[in-house]
Amino acid sequence: MKKTVMTLAQKKAQQEKSSMLTAYDYTTAKLMDDAGIDALLVGDSLGMVMLGYEDTLQVTMEDMIHHSKAVRRGAKKALVVTDLPFLSYHVSVEQAVLNAGRLVKEGQAEAVKLEGGVAFAEVIAAIVRAQIPVMGHIGLTPQSVNAFGGFKIQGKTLAAARQIVADAFAVEAAGAFAVVLEGIPGDLADYITQRLSIPTIGIGAGNKTDGQVLVYQDALGMYGDLQPKFVKRFGEAGTLYKAAFTTYQEEITTGAFPSDAHTFPIDQKIIEILKQEER
Structure with missing residues (x-):
């Protein structure tokens, strides 16, 4: 049975965990689909793990569309969510809706993901009004790496935690069907998860979220020599x-x-x- 945005909602309601992995090509997507993974994220992380960039900021809409189409061909059951890349939704609401539409029409994505909370609530709402499901992404948002001064854990102070909670509620109120919580303390992720009606997907956010996502190259020991604290290696494909x-x-x-x-x-x-x- 084809999994949809409602699958994740139903799993939260039934207190079942949702699984998500990044995917960037047909072959890998098919293997993940056959394994029963609930959702595949065509992440802008492809800039680093597939294209060799230092960060995600150089990734283009054309990159995302190209990889999204490939993943969609391999995913017969899993939900396919594709990232809106840097500057594809920041300039105007109209631009954001048009680019989200491109990911669906040209990239065959079934939902889109964008980073940001309160500041991008209007953008999320507009895309949702266009009948395109949106997954939010708050906490450590990689497209803000320069503003953060690097890939640093977020939400550790009271003020920062309050902002992330506000972001979570804003994303939900704007109509997102789920939200990624990245790089925040586990107890804060638990607090948010208990208060949202939409599913939370964690990465570096402890085990109390409604689901988990990892960059598959990290999970298989294929990318870089460093292993982030939140990554567990489920295989040694690199070796x-x-x-x-x-x-x-x-x-x-x-x-x-x-x-x-x-x-x-x-x-x-x-x-x-x-x-x-x-x-």
């Missing part, structure tokens, strides 16, 4: 890939691959005829 690539390189160098088992045969009479014709 596996590197070992396979190294073996491939060695076998090409030694001539071990391809062997006769990987080579198509031909009747040797044909080769002899070719040689005679060459003379």
Whole structure:
């Protein structure tokens, strides 16, 4: 059965956890879909883990549309949510609605996600009025990395915690169907989760949220040498890939691959005829 925005709402109502992972291509999306993951996030994190940027700020609408289409082809059951990239919804409400519409029409997304709370409530409401489901994102918002002075945990002071709570209520009031809580203390995420009627999806926000999301390269040990405190590695794909690539390189160098088992045969009479014709 196809999962929708209502699936996450129903899970919250039934006190069941929702699973979400980032996805950026058809093959990975299909594997996640087959594994039963509830929602796939085509995150602007692709700028870092797929395109090699230092942050998410260089990602374009064209990047998001390209990857979103690929993920949608692989996700037959999972809900596909696609990020609105930096400056695609900041200039005007009209621009935000148009770009959200592009992600749905061209990128085949089933919902969009944007960062910001109180300051972007009007934008969320306008996109929702256009019949496009919106997932909010508050706390540590990567598109604000320069304003934050780096990737730092948010909400640790009373004033900061109050602001995040206000952001959460603003996102809900604007009509978002869910909200990502990133990089905030676990007890604060618990406090917010208990007070919102919409599902909360945590990343670096403890285990009391209604669901969890991770960048899959982090979860599989594929990206960088550092492991953030909130990341658990569920596999060591990076080590596996590197070992396979190294073996491939060695076998090409030694001539071990391809062997006769990987080579198509031909009747040797044909080769002899070719040689005679060459003379």
